[in-house]
Amino acid sequence: MEDSIAVTPVQVSVQDMIENVRVEMSSDTASLLLLDETRAVLEPAASAGLGRRWRGAPHVRVGTGFAGTVAARQSPVVVEEVTKENVINPILREGGVRRLLGVPVFGADGLVGVLHVGTFTERDFSGDDTVQLEGIAEEIGRRLSERTADDxxxxxxxxxxxxxxxxxxxxxxxxxxxxxxxxxxxxxxxxxxxxxxxxxxxxxxxxxxxxxxxxxxxxxxxxxxxxxxxxxxxxxxxxxxxxxxxxxxxxxxxxxxxxxxxxxxxxxxxxxxxxxxxxxxxxxxxxxxxxxxxxxxxxxxxxxxxxxxxxxxxxxxxxxxxxxxxxxxxxxxxxxxxxxxxxxxxxxxxxxxxxxxxxxxxxxxxxxxxxxxxxxxxxxxxxxxxxxxxx
Incomplete structure (x- = not known):
């Protein structure tokens, strides 16, 4: 993972970070959602593996659906079979995603969003996968906290x-x-x-x-x-x-x-x-x-x-x-x-x-x-x- 993040926050866009997540996790998809100003809703920020279809992804209220559950619990969540009942985002369901692993992203002032990866196969996410994704989320949270409004x-x-x-x-x-x-x-x-x-x-x-x-x-x-x-x-x-x-x-x-x-x-x-x-x-x-x-x-x-x-x-x-x-x-x-x-x-x-x-x-x-x-x-x-x- 070290090689994929050996650049400054200014040099790497959020989209680049998420592309790197998919490579590091050997997953088919990777997505980042960020809390809005009210801290009650998660907004799609970047995604890899779904083309530009992800731009139509819905906003998710904290406590609802897969990403909202990760944010509410502030702990990892695994979905072993994606369904309409447990995943709100139709882009994931219609895109063929079968399984998901999501973790919270924390910044300097607490929770800032949710990072999740998915697969088109029935791959089982292990404890090691969770630890690895949490480490990546920690790095993304640090980078987001370091960004300034100078640009x-x-x-x-x-x-x-x-x-x-x-x-x-x-x-x-x-x-x-x-x-x-x-x-x-x-x-x-x-x-x-x-x-x-x-x-x-x-x-x-x-x-x-x-x-x-x-x-x-x-x-x-x-x-x-x-x-x-x-x-x-x-x-x-x-x-x-x-x-x-x-x-x-x-x-x-x-x-x-x-x-x-x-x-x-x-x-x-x-x-x-x-x-x-x-x-x-x-x-x-x-x-x-x-x-x-x-x-x-x-x-x-x-x-x-x-x-x-x-x-x-x-x-x-x-x-x-x-x-x-x-x-x-x-x-x-x-x-x-x-x-x-x-x-x-x-x-x-x-x-x-x-x-x-x-x-x-x-x-x-x-x-x-x-x-x-x-x-x-x-x-x-x-x-x-x-x-x-x-x-």
Whole structure:
């Protein structure tokens, strides 16, 4: 193991570490999940052996499923036969993983995540395997603790992780799942938010601040806070978006952003949406084979004209209906220097073909990410929120 770690923390990425884990453990897969800011949810951080499908892996609440059990117990756990009952992540099950060994990862301030390895065969994990993986986890924990925010990309990523909810709030009557995948290159300003309001309504946001790096991430944080504040005082999404637009125009010079903001309330049979230059959400009805773009006004993006009129559109949410809010990084791809921006592009068609209201929100998220991104690198941030009204 010494040879695989004889470099400084700055020289080795988290992904490189996990690739090394798979080699050292002679396993078929290796994955690292990290605790979010609330310390209640594990977020997928890196994986090896599953291609890029792992990017669709769900967030796992501490105490649930395999990884959540490792985190709750803070001790090793072996799964001798992977099933839907003991492993939440469908990527592992559908990828053919048979057995798993997981151990906690500790940093300077306690538990920071979970490291696990898996096999496609019925290999038995021995006590020596557990000791070896614990040693690797200790080294990874030390490296993660040594990393600093001196790097602008890491600082922006840290900021976004602190602002974007790793797991949505539990709302009775709605099934919600989220995914956020930072770009392989520069970090962008993609953001989402889901929040219950004091009057019982629920706000759902998807947005994208122009540009890359720490600057857009900071603006994103300010817009998120401002939108929440306006939402406390105004029920109409159009009014909230109009006020957010004025804030951006007057106080964030030469910055533009897109946003779609929806508001629904029990029994969640409708949702009112205001769109400001953002891709419309996909809507899938029960029994429908192909999802479609919701019929909402496109609207002018934020930061162009502070007095532009905003409108809200209403969408029916019959039992079994699902919505998928997303940022353009999901469907746009660069070809040389040209960027495909056709809203009916091949990638959007793929998303529509796999997004069904017949499955739970977590599974829908995983299917969309796996089908649309596949093994391609994502050159832009990707954010995805699926909201489903169960029957």
């Amino acid at each position: 602008a990309h890491l600082a922006a990523l840290t900021l976004q992780r602190s602002l974007l909810p790793a797991a949505p709030p539990l709302i009775d009557g709605l099934d919600i799942a989220v995914r956020y995948l930072p770009a392989d290159g520069d970090l962008g300003g993609d953001w989402y938010d889901i929040f219950p309001l004091p009057n019982g309504k629920v706000g759902i946001v998807m947005g994208d601040v122009e540009g890359h790096g720490l600057g857009p991430a900071v603006v994103m944080g300010r817009l998120r806070s401002a939108l929440r504040a306006y939402a406390l005082d105004h029920d109409d999404p159009a009014e909230v978006v109009a006020r957010l637009d004025r804030k951006l125009c007057y106080f964030e010079n030469e910055i533009t952003a897109t946003v779609v903001y929806g508001v629904t309330e029990p029994p969640f049979d409708t949702i009112r949406i205001c769109n400001a230059g953002h891709p419309a959400p996909l809507v899938s009805h029960e029994g429908q084979e192909y999802a479609e773009l919701a019929k909402v006004s496109e609207g002018l993006l934020l930061g162009v004209h502070p007095e532009v009129a905003r409108t809200s559109d209403e969408i029916d949410l019959a039992p079994g209906t699902a919505l998928a809010f997303f940022t353009d990084g999901l469907v746009e791809r660069r070809v040389g220097r040209a960027l495909e921006v056709d809203p009916y592009s091949e990638h959007l068609d793929i998303a529509c073909s796999v997004f069904g209201a017949d499955v739970d929100a977590e599974t829908a998220c995983s299917r969309i990410i796996a089908a649309v991104l596949g093994d391609e690198p994502n050159e832009d941030d990707v954010a995805l929120v699926v909201v489903r009204r169960p029957r």
